[in-house]
Amino acid sequence: MSTIVSFKNVQKTYDGETLVVKNLNLDIEEGEFLTMLGPSGSGKTTCLMMLAGFETATHGEILLQGKPINRIPPERRNIGMVFQSYALFPHKSVAENLAFPLKVRKIARDEIARKVKRALAMVNMEKFANRMPAQLSGGQQQRIAVARALVFEPALVLMDEPLGALDKQLREQMQYEIKQIHEQSGLTVVYVTHDQGEALTMSDRIAVFNNGIIQQLASPSALYEKPENAFVARFIGESNELKGIVSAVDRERCTVDLDGGHRVRASAGSAIRKTGSASISLRPERIAVGESAHACDNVFSGGVKDLIYYGDHLRVVMQVCGRNDFIVKLPNDGAVRQLRIGDSVDIGWMAEACRALQ
Template sequence: MSTIVSFKNVQKTYDGETLVVKNLNLDIKEGEFLTMLGPSGSGKTTCLMMLAGFETATHGEILLQGRPINRIPPERRNIGMVFQSYALFPHKSVAENLAFPLKVRKVGKAEIEKKVQGALRMVNMEKFANRMPAQLSGGQQQRVAVARALVFEPALVLMDEPLGALDKQLREQMQYEIKQIHAQSGLTVVYVTHDQSEAMTMSDRIAVFNNGIIQQLATPSRLYEQPENAFVARFIGESNELKGTIADVSSERCTVKLDGGHTIKASTGAVLRASSNACVSLRPERIAIGEHAKTCDNVFSGGVKDLIYYGDHLRLVMQICGRDDFIVKLPNDGAARTLRVGDSVHVGWMAEACRALQ
């Protein structure tokens, strides 16, 4: 797969002192769905705006299809853009909104009609061509915004928190629809969100941002299963964190002495040395309770502090290893339903289920 976008040593500062983006080097592959994910202020949206041409890089170079674009205005970059606010022209019909970018490009009338119909068909909005934006629901307006970004067949489509204004059910439906459009069209999509589940559901690869730096760039499964540092483990999904010191370490395993005195066997998720500080990350669903826990590499006694019913699973808040906010997720089966607040039970997990990180 060839590279369509390259950020080369890109930096951005607004005040000349604080770097919002720090030495960014990133290659985006043609045809992939790449998500820039991170908390507010992490630099992800600034990167998207620099790629779109609405912000200028302070240092470094951005390449599109091998061509430097730092000095090329947004309208000449051949990039489609979808915003959270839809940004539709309120005085134009759906069809006229889609026709606008084609008219700007001097496309002929017959070709415009053909392309508009094709784009509306792609988002299942053919019947709404003559409606005004105010006559559409939020989800319908977002479909039109996506169609308008695709109608002129851009080299690249950028999406900035496009589903943030929708309710949960509609947001999940639109996630599926955008992913289907991507699969059918073969377009390259760069997507910005702070919603980790949205990123995990839709992306081929995810760039996790924090403090203007990509902390890890990987597939959703690799980010979840093999986070490279404590921030990624904390930001992607949910994890219990146990802090301690490395007692000994081999190529794939280590022993961590926790601050409270307990000892844990863990897999190594970073370059670690004996006596160095470490944070052990453990997913709540990888933990066994009761008899199943006794055969694990790490076995402790824990008290059930709280028990929350979620339908398909139970969420336990436990006191264990000196922590009173330790989370365990259990399938809602017969054994789990016998647990009560105040119970003392064995809690265990395998060494491979937890990672020692820095």
């Protein structure tokens, strides 16, 4: 697999003082689906806009297929772009919207017709070629926006929060469809979102941004199972955080003494090499309750403060280890239906289920 995009020591500032992007070094592989994920103001969208050519890097170099593109205008970069706002021409039909980028490139008329038909087929919209954008639903308009980004067969497709305006069910359907298009076409996709679930569902790799820096670059499973710092643990999925002092380190495990006298055995994150302050990240679904807790490395007594019904699972808010907002997720079966607010129950988790981070 070859590298299609490289950011080399890229920085961006708007005011000459504050760096929105700080010394970014990132290689994107040909054919992969890479997501830039992070909160508002983290630098992810700025990186995408610099790659697209709508923003200029203050320092450093961006390479596309091995060639510097910093000074190449957006229309000459051969990059497809999909926005949240669809950005379709309201006065042009669906077919005319798709033909526009081909006409700009002076493609022959019969070739335009062939490419437009092929792009519509990729998004299952062949029957809508003569419709106007106003005659389409939000999901249909987004399919056309995706087709327009693919129609001229670009080297790279960039997507900036493309599903943000859709409702939950349609958004999930479009996630699946975009991923299918990516897998079938072999395109390279760079996707920007602040939605963790979207990133985990669609991506080959995820770059988690905060304060203009990539905090971690890894596969979805690696980010979820082995976050490298507390920010990534908090931002990817849901996590209980317990703070304490590392009192012992034994290869890949460590012992953390929590405030209040409790002690936890945990897997040691990459930064845990010696004693010192640390936070423990523990996913709510990795916690056992009742008799099954007694076989775990870490066993505590907890008080049930609230029970929230989610259909397929029960969210239990507990008082544990001095925390009043400790979350446990349990599958909705007969055992959990016996829990009541005010109950005192044993809970536990294995050392491998929690991760000590610095």
